[in-house]
Amino acid sequence: MKAVECIVKGKGDIGPYHQDCLASGICGSHINKTDFIQALSARIRALQWNPYSRRPLISDIRNDCLIVQDGIELCCLSKALGKSWIKVAMPEKVLAKWLARGTGDLDNVVARSLRKSFYNPIDHPAYRKAKIARRDSIRLDRIRQFLGPIGPGLCGLDIGCNMGYTSHHLQRQSFRMTGIDYDANHLAVAKALDATYGLDVRFQNCYFRQFQADQPFDIVVALTVLYHMFFRQEEQNIPECGRMDKIGALAKLDAMTRHALIWESGPDPQLEIDFIRSNSGLSDYYSLGPTQGTGKKRQLGVFLRPDTSFSDYLKKRHASNFAGRWDGGS
Ligand SMILES: C[S@@+](CC[C@H](N)C(=O)[O-])C[C@H]1O[C@@H](n2cnc3c(N)ncnc32)[C@H](O)[C@@H]1O
Structure with missing residues (x-):
């Protein structure tokens, strides 16, 4: 592509x-x-x-x-x-x-919640004309192109997965995916789409701060969500999990990310990049270029741990492309 x-x-x-x-x-x-x-x-x-x-x-x-x-x-x-x-x-x-991929669960969720629009596209002809906030899939294309053919045997976590768009696509690339979001309505759509697509992403309705996992994930995806988590929700007192400041939230994210954090910014990319690189082990940053959120300018990129075989593989893969897009040391 x-x-x-x-x-x-x-x-x-x-x-x-x-x-x-x-x-x-x-x-x-x-x-x-x-x-x-x-x-x-x-x-x-x-x-x-x-x-x-x-x-x-x-x-x-x-x-x-x-x-x-x-x-x-x-x-x-x-x-x-x-x-x-x-x-x-x-x-x-x-x-x-193709036609046997039913939308019964999804139709019920949509009817129950009176939903009129979706954040991402639905890959089914019955929803081809649905109102979509982010129609393009440029982010998926860039992520896929960056990662290459890896996927089988690896696991991923999608934080703030919304209706599961990225989780579903990465599962199609053979990653074992888990998606979390605190919004139960979005997750209901994500789970219904699991049934439509015949996929089995593990979706969990929780805040990132509540989420527990036994093992770190090979890749963690956080698209236009860290800004909310680090800089907007910091002061919120979420009853089930108490308060966790942004340093605590980043430490948890760091511990959960074995190799790569695939990230899309909020309105101030540099603020997030500096914060992540200086306060976690994910100190190498590779830009996947600018994106458009819901009409807003965003930045897509990947944070890696330096000197791992995973980051070496990715650096080699993109050797001719790295000049000017790679920020590998403070
Ligand atoms: C702007 S949307 C982005 C959705 C998706 N990541 C994408 O880019 O296609 C942000 C999503 O993150 C979820 N969210 C925000 N803060 C969260 C948190 N602390 N824990 C889990 N989910 C969160 C919201 O409910 C919303 O679905």
């Missing part, structure tokens, strides 16, 4: 995609990076001239993931051009599987 976006926008680095293709055998080692980029660019430009001549072909649905047999480049191109839905071709038995 990122590679297609680079071609469409004429900027960015296709290197990590070339590496993934080499590693997975999609392209042979005799194809160097320059030839690879040239061939890919030619195919994408040809599609741009005549994008919808042939619909992508879906051959199966596995664990709620559509398996694209042919036309993945057209899928990515459509997305890079800002489309959130496209027409595809699929055999009848696959269509039957």
